[in-house]
Amino acid sequence: MRETSIDVQAQLKALRLNGMATAWADLTEQGGDTTLAASRWLVEHLLQAEDADRAMRSIAHQMKAARFPMHRDLAGFDFTVAQVDRALIQKLADLSFTQDAQNVVLVGGPGTGKTHLATALGIAGLTRHAKRVRFYSTVDLVNALEHEKSQGRAGRIAMSLVRMDLVVLDELGYLPFSQAGGALLFHLLSKLYEHTSVLITTNLTFAEWSTVFGDAK
Template sequence: MKTDVLVELKALRLHGMAGAWADLVEQGGGEAGGVGIESSRWLIEHLLQAEGTDRAMRSVSHQMHAAKFPVHRDMAGFDFEVSPVDRNLVETLATTAFTDEAHNVVLVGGPGTGKTHLATAIGVSGITRHGKRVRFYSTVDLVNALEQEKAQGKAGRIATSLLRMDLVILDELGYLPFSQAGG
């Protein structure tokens, strides 16, 4: 099955190359019957695939860094055998479909029950498997950053950046006190 080179070039936003490719195809590749283009098609297809893969990997790397997870956690690292957590529910949450309707998820449990691990794993899944933009905050850190932003006369910047996120994870809500203004 041949790749539609023109479609792939446009998908990668390589419009100049797409125009040049269309011109070459129209002109027959400079050889009788377009043999020149067909003989090099495999190279172009390989290069397009490599570029697409590289861009996807760089995007995931960038999003993982931007999410600011405290440590990397994934679903494979969670021991469902020793935890009373509903595995099917967690796997459903890991699809991050709940973000499409802007629903909230609250993980409730005592210390050491895996809430942070699961929240991080859901966020990692959102980035790596579903192309979501995720931001992780310790609630106390977010409140402190918001108060500092307000004190500097720059209120609203963090809120604006959070509006661009598909998923915001607030960790440790309720564990540590913060000021009334911060609340």
């Protein structure tokens, strides 16, 4: 019984219910095994419910903050049609590559499922592995970078994204943006390098990336 009471107290502290943890310790000291036997089942189930509720609320908050354009998962992707390495995609789904700030690029033409896969990978990492993810349309991100610079607030987006595990940049090269915007995007990616993983979807070959970033340094 003593071991169970210690576990309950530790769980209460982990949930930052310090007052309840102290009260449980007092109950253990004063009530003995009889009181603990009567209280154990209820307290443990209440703790499990609280822990599950907090986890669900945290995921809901992170999903909202990630700003995925839609909900997509790997189960809904037709690997029999797309020319995609299924085993590699499933390996990427735990986002373990973010531990070393490695990057991923999905290259393909329109309608090949790049956005679906990028979204599914981000959602899988967030919901199953507690990864922090932020999804952007590349053009929207460039517009945001240009806006913050015009407002004299340059660097704020970079500061927020460097705290992420993964930043998804969707459709690089699909829509054009200014040379100045390309330079801002280049500098942002430079700041994220070795700190935050970036997953890029694009219809451009690597040789064509210069058309996006130009002479940015």
